Amino acid sequence: MTEPVRLLHLEDAELDHALVVAHLRRSGLALQERRVDTREQFALALQQPWDLVISDYHLPGFSGLDALRLLRAHEARTHTGPVPFILVSGQIGEDTAVEAMRNGASDYLLKNNLSRLAVAAEAALASAASHRARQRADRELAESRRQLSALAQHLQTSVETERHAIAREIHDDVGGTLTALKFELDWIRRHSGEPAVKQRAAAALESVTQAIGASQRIMQNLRPAILEQGLVAALQWLTQRFESRTGIGCRLRLPDAASGPLPSLPAGVPLVAYRTVQEALTNVGKHAAATRVVVDLALTGGVLSLEISDNGRGLASADLAKASSFGIRGLRERAATVGGWIDLSSGEGRGTSLILSVPLDGGLPPPRPPSGLDAEEAEWTTY
């Protein structure tokens, strides 16, 4: 059994009301109807939920269009609806009909031709139902996106916490043990009279030294200790290391020394900035086929921005949609953990530019780059 349709009928003639109800019932529609005939009664009735409103056009001191406006205003206030609204009138001019439709009426009919009423009511009810279903699906989609993004941000943060803990453990435990071992082996090498033992101890010492170097590298990757010397020092280290490892010229531009030292950055921001440059440079090395890259750190209007631009082959939106690529997606979520965002722009053969912006407290976001394309910029796309 389906629920009866709750019908609110605005009609001053009892006979016309009976006729409308009869037409609807004859078509097999289960109804739970109520008739009102003044503005006050209509407004009061709107406090209850309705599935369908049918309204006469001419009412004493009130019109069907007024009723439609009242209904839509009520829905806007209560974030409900829209409830389908059908205008039924003794005579209805074309202008009135057009205005009614423009204001969101579902249909209009003449009283002397009610044969279409049931079909019109069913169509209006079906369209309202599908509208509600779409709204529900949109809400659920938005909610699930929000949850996914919150989860991704949580994962980014917990990965960093975990890395930090592993780095500390390697430092305290493995690092300490290796250093102790190194002293022991050195002692054996120096105190042994046996050349063969001396030789073995020296070889072991070399292995231990290598292991110490490896554990330092691992720690540095897990948790960039260089950040303790500040973001600028860390960026200098990253860019120099990138240049010497890849042979791609890498220039770091810093804010004018005259404008004073960088203010101390909120917790979390330096690491987000560091990881952004790290991933962007890895991408340049891996994908861009570039010969030059510039890392530009700026602080304007209370917004920290960090731009990494290369002169490589550029990227297309299809590159960003790759199912198994999480680098740039991860950067967007990372940026969001400190209230920032990532902009990307690129053009075929004109390189790629990735910008991290983070408003430091009270700062205003800078104007976003244009997202549309005009003729001149047709090959330059902002993602």
Ligand SMILES: Nc1ncnc2c1ncn2[C@@H]1O[C@H](COP(=O)(O)OP(=O)(O)O)[C@@H](O)[C@H]1O
């Ligand atoms: N600097 C760049 N130059 C050219 N293409 C790039 C650049 N950075 C990223 N891309 C493209 O965007 C894709 C997505 O990058 P990313 O999300 O970091 O994932 P991954 O590096 O794991 O593929 C890359 O696979 C590559 O095709």
Ligand SMILES: [Mg+2]
């Ligand atoms: Mg990548």
